[in-house]
Amino acid sequence: MSASQQDNRPWNGWGDKDKSLALSADGIAYIKRQVGTAPPLANATLEQALASVPESKLAPNPLYSLDRELRLRHARGQSLPDWLAMKSGRFEVFPDAVAFPRSSEEIRQLMTAAKQQGWQLIPYGGGTSVVGHITPCASDKPIVTVSLSKINRLLDLDRVDQIATFGAGVNGPFLEAQLQAHGYTLGHFPQSFELSTLGGWVVTRSSGQQSLKYGRIENLFAGGQIETFNGSVDIPTLPASSAGPDWRQLVLGSEGHLGILTEAKVKISRLPEEEFFGVAFMPNWQQGIDCAREIIQQRLPLSMLRVSNTVETTTQLFLSASESQRQWLSRLLKLRGVGDDKCMLVYGITGDKRANRAHYRQLKRLLRQFGGVNTGQHLGKKWAQKRFTFPYLRETLWQMGYAIDTLETATNWSNVAPLTEKIESSLRSGLEPFGSKAHVFTHLSHLYGDGASIYTTYLFPVADSYDETYRRWQRLKQSTSRLIVDNNATISHQHGVGADHAPYLPREKGEHVITSLRHCFDYFDPEQQLNPGKLFKALDNTPPSSTSEANTHQSSSPDASVQQELQLTESSQ
Amino acid sequence: MSASQQDNRPWNGWGDKDKSLALSADGIAYIKRQVGTAPPLANATLEQALASVPESKLAPNPLYSLDRELRLRHARGQSLPDWLAMKSGRFEVFPDAVAFPRSSEEIRQLMTAAKQQGWQLIPYGGGTSVVGHITPCASDKPIVTVSLSKINRLLDLDRVDQIATFGAGVNGPFLEAQLQAHGYTLGHFPQSFELSTLGGWVVTRSSGQQSLKYGRIENLFAGGQIETFNGSVDIPTLPASSAGPDWRQLVLGSEGHLGILTEAKVKISRLPEEEFFGVAFMPNWQQGIDCAREIIQQRLPLSMLRVSNTVETTTQLFLSASESQRQWLSRLLKLRGVGDDKCMLVYGITGDKRANRAHYRQLKRLLRQFGGVNTGQHLGKKWAQKRFTFPYLRETLWQMGYAIDTLETATNWSNVAPLTEKIESSLRSGLEPFGSKAHVFTHLSHLYGDGASIYTTYLFPVADSYDETYRRWQRLKQSTSRLIVDNNATISHQHGVGADHAPYLPREKGEHVITSLRHCFDYFDPEQQLNPGKLFKALDNTPPSSTSEANTHQSSSPDASVQQELQLTESSQ
Structure with missing residues (x-):
């Protein structure tokens, strides 16, 4: 397989080349009012990026391809550091080869060779990691990225x-x-x-x-x-x-x-007989949280429930509705007691028609009980149509000079509101030292009897260089990640650990738990050839990277001082 | 705490001294017709059993008690080998002490001492294990059983x-x-x-x-x-x-x-607003299984569902209903197309009244669809009243000269009927070499989208000695356990591994998986002082017990030849 046979993905961004998510003039104006503007950074061309791909450490072999574009296209995921690397063309580390095994048998052959030759292997699925799962770490050993794309039947x-x-x-x-x-x-x-x-x-x-x-x-x-x-x-x-x-x-x-x-x-x-999505508006964030908790703890069998806070609700409406639509909605809701603090609640109901009707009735009762106004399925349909398009927004915003990223966690119900406030406040104030600010908003995306996930989006104007933009992101990511694990929440509810979250894992799980898990894994991979530097990075015996190195955007890991600080906190407990 | 302060438990059996489960004359006659009779074995007295408790290896210490009766009362669980040990008074191995810590702090003190002194610790909850979890293994090291009974608030x-x-x-x-x-x-x-x-x-x-x-x-x-x-x-x-x-x-x-x-x-x-249990009868075992699968795969939110096969249904009716009740039920069911192959299905519905009504309607539709006859809540109430009394039946039967035990597993739906047949057949024919037979019946007790648990009960007349009775049980247990793990099923769905199931675990999980788990545990317990001989017994480096030793009832583990055979099967795959 050569790069030309690749699918329709852009080499330096998300999704499908032919798809994009446009922003309305209103939406653009809203964002400008929140965080100001900045000139967009110049993107490297594919040719420029390809020129930086070094010679492979590996000799040609039917087990893998040495094609430069393939190596480039499998070098990064979709974290913000990955994005900055791709847009700047400064990938830094590449796999030495990419393999496309077609069967378990071919994977066994590859693993036998890897064991004998000391290759590192990085399993590669869709390349969508937002925490550095598939980004190779610099190594003296050859690195083979193993794409599973041919094993998909x-x-x-x-x-x-x-x-x-x-x-x-x-x-x-x-x-x-x-x-x-x-x-x-x-x-x-x-x-x-x-x-x-x-x-x-x-x-x-x-x-x-x-x-x-x-x-x-x-x-x-x-x-x-x-x-x-x-x-x-x-x-x-x-x-x-x-x-x-x-x-x-x-x-x-x-x-x-x-x-x-x-x-x-x-x-x-x-397949369900019937499925529909709907949207309601709650009077405020706390009532949105309380209503969602009641729905879940009563075990009402919805297929989906998410609650946006007021800023996310406002932002969503600016990005997706016209001024007249917004005014119409606002008047309607105010008549029914839901004002400017309104919070959007999206629900999904999936099942057989008879049961769906019963569950929908029960849902509407609970929404009313918490002061909510159900607008029915019109907005729900719009949500469902766009449910996978959010990642395309990054490209749209990037071209306008904005960087956008998300942070997510989960915690018990009693901690949901306080922790959301802490996370948002950390992100909102984190760029003050740089004279910049971030626009921050949140929804609860997955709900459980004992708690919920918190999904926070933040966007900020790029700085005047890639390095400086990375530094600002790093500042936000590190301080907020630290805050999350210090506040009885998980470093990730749904994105995993990878390289970016690895330093925070010992604080969450404890050193003994990490070490015991590592003993289990090392039994299968004693030389740590499988995806090294991910998940357990913070416990590696390799010396911590120097501050100067880590402060450049080539590394997506928190700097050594943060790492040391975290370890101190851990051991002093 | 001394033994006299113990609760109302019998020293050599199940439950509460003041409770028992009587059998009707009809029930007794039914069992006799199935498997014949045998003179009951003589029970040891508490005094006789106490006389066999050896000196403790430990010196007095406020951390634990050396009281002989306490050591005896914490030496065995509720497996059939445990039962034979208790009834015969031949416990063989006792803990050297029993500790009753009142706090985590007291447990830490105990563990510190155990680490320093090389004691083995056996955590003890209710002493209800049916697979040898809390039975001490012979050891040169002192054994302290740690009862958690004081930490219960x-x-x-x-x-x-x-x-x-x-x-x-x-x-x-x-x-x-x-x-x-x-x-x-x-x-x-x-x-x-x-x-x-x-x-x-x-x-x-x-x-x-x-x-x-x-x-x-x-x-x-x-x-x-x-x-x-x-x-x-x-x-x-x-x-x-x-x-x-x-x-x-x-x-x-x-x-x-x-x-x-x-x-x-x-x-x-x-707490639910309403809960009720009901009983239906299905025309036969296969329709019972198919109906249960449909209910689960349609995700009908019942709180309980179990299906008994024909022999279990017949047995239950003989044990719990009079002849006139049985005849009346039989006539009623025949009128509605359910004949002698009838299978009892017990369901539970738990929730708010409105939802319960809807779910009950849906359940009744499905029961009809599979030819079932719902008899409503009368028998369900009886089931609920007796739901925890089944274990008392062992004492009643024991006094009549019968031993009773259960085997349980779980497997995917397509394997449920064939595996049940294999298990029952193995148990039914297993005593032929001894000129004896077992009465065997089954229900599915826990249901999942992808499969179900199989819970099989078998009872047989005791032999003329404890040793011979144990040998017969061992024969049934070993051959059927082997059959279970050889047929894509788990060695236990709900009872755990303990000592009795340990030899079958490598066949189920694979040696590499077991070893990796062991690496994880050994990090916390490098000297294997915590409940040794349980869960991972088959992988211990200690030499397998000799056949002669294992063939006496003192050992509850399968004999060495079976163990070797299992390991051969494993490694030859």
Whole structure:
């Protein structure tokens, strides 16, 4: 496979070259009012970037390709540091080769060679990681990125057991197309759905927009086959077991350290008779949170529920509605007691028609009880049409001189409002030392009986250089990540650890827990050849990177001082 | 604490001394017709058993008690080998001391001393293990059994997060009493509910009768505190996380190997507005299975569903209904097309009244669709009243000369009927070489989208000695356990591994998976002082026990030849 055979993805951005998300003049004006403007940074051309790809450390071999463009196209994910690297053309580290195995057998051959030759292997799904999962770390050893894109077929569909077996490289649309042709769905719809893959979902513990009905990938992953340096391991599809710890739970979140997942068996559902989405507006953020909590704790079986805070609601309306629409909506809501603090609540109802009607009635009662106004399905349809388009906004904003990123976590209900306030405040004030500011807004995207995830978006004008823009991002990311793990919340609810979150993991899990997990993984990968520098980075025995090095945008890891500070906090507890 | 302060438990059996389960003359006659009769074996007296308790290896210490009766009362669980040991008075191995710590601090003191002095520690919850979890293995090292019975209070109840914190030694009734006083329930009701404890449920991955609504203990365990040889480890109550593998999942099923769970935080639910149980009869076993699968795969939110096969249904009716009741039921069912192959289906509906009505309507439609006849709530009430009394049947039968035991597993739907047939056939024919037979019946007790648990009961006349009775049981247990793991099923769906299931674990999980888990546990317990010989027994470096030793009833582990055979099967795959 050569680069020209690649799909329609841009080499330095998200999604499909032919798709984009336009912003209205109103939306642009709104953003300018919040954070001002800045001249956009110049983008490198593909030719400029390709010129920086060094010679591979590897000799030609039928096991992989040395094609420069392929190496470039598999060098970065979709984190903001990745984005800055791609746009500036300063990728710095590249894989030495990219492999496109077509079967478990070919992966075994590759792993045998890797073990013998000491290659590092980076499993690559859709390249959608926003935390540096697939970004190679500088190494003396050759690095082979292993794309699973050729292992993407529906291999078996068991209607009795409701289990489907897929090649783990299958992406969201192809997975659903293959299942829906038979009347089934997996129901896993993360925002990255268009590009991300089943194998990637499993090893990073992904969560889809309708996890309220279908569950997180932890609940959908039934078993499969993983190729390790100790050979193939079959993971049986036992519906439940008390036979010691469930090893599936170690594959989930292993981020490549156990081996390469080649086949994934997943629990599927029949296609629902009916599905619809709707939008309601709550009087304010606290009532939105309280209403969502009540809905969940009463176990009302919706398929989706998310609550935006006031700033996100306002921002969404500026970006997607005209002035007359906004005024009409505002008048309507005010008549019914919902004013300028309004918070948008998006719900999904999925199932058979009769049950849906009953659940919808119950939902409307609860919305009224918390002062909410249901606007029905019109806005819900619009939401559903655009559910996977948000990532395209980054390109639109970039061309206007803005950088945009998100942070997400989960915590118990009683901590949701206070922690949201802390996160937003940290992001809003974080650029003050640079004389700049960020526009920050939040929604709760996944809800549980005991808590919720918090999904915060922040956008800010680029600085006058890539380096300086990276430094500003780093400042926001580091201080807010630190704040999250210091406040009884997880460093990631749905994006994983990768390189970017690794320094915060010991604070979350504790050193002993991390070390014990590492013992388990090292049994399968004693030389740490599998995706090194991810997940457990902070515990590596390699010396911490120097401050000067880390302060350039080439490194996506927090600087050494932060790392040391975190470790001090940890050990002084 | 001395033995006289113990609760009302018999020293050599199940439950409460003042409770028993009588059998009707009809029920007794039915059993006799199935398997014949045998003279009961003579029971040892407590005095005889106490006389066999050896001197403790330990010197007196305020950390524990050396009381002989306490050591005897904490030496065995409730497996059939345990039962034979207790009834014969031949316990063989006793703990050297029993500790009753009152706090995490006292557990830390105990663990510090254990580490320094090389004691082995066996965490003890309700002593209800049916697979040898708490039975000490012969050792040169002193063994201290650590009862959690004094650590059993509700420590915190968070109504916003719906999380309750308990001392891990709390048993089922006391846990529910403390929660229900505040309007909440955990909803975890295993058959051992009266005696088993929260900590025990967690470390053995227990499942309750209403797991269909409330989930298995894996779904209810939010976090807590575990005391390890590396200090206290706090397990945070994150509602969900993608920050690497979930360490809670290693605590679940750890069977004491990580440390002693002292506090458990659990996800609670509001008490339901209404709950009822009902009974329907399906025309035959296959239609019972198919109907149950359809109910589950349509996601009808019942709180419980179990399906008994024809023999279990017949047996239940003989044991619990009079002849006139049976005839009346039989006539009624025949009129509606359900004949002698009838299978009982017990369902539970739990929630608010309006939703319950809707779900009940949907259930009745599905029952009709599969030819079932709903008899409503009368028999359901009887079931609910007796839901925890089944274990008392063992004593009643024992006094009549019968031994009774159960085997349970879980597998995918397409394997449920074939595997049930294999298990029953193995148990039914297993005593032929001894000129005896077993009465065998089955129900599906826990249902999932992708499969179900299979719960098989077998009873047989005792032989003319304890040794020979044990040998017969061992024959049934070994051959059927082997059959289970050779047929894509788990060695345990809800009872755990302990000593009795340990030899089958490598076949189920694979040697590499076992070893990797062991690496993780050994980090916390490098000298394997915590509950040695359980969970991972088959991988111990100690030489396998000799056949002659294993063939006496003192050992509850399969004999060495079976162990070797299993390992051969494993390595030849």
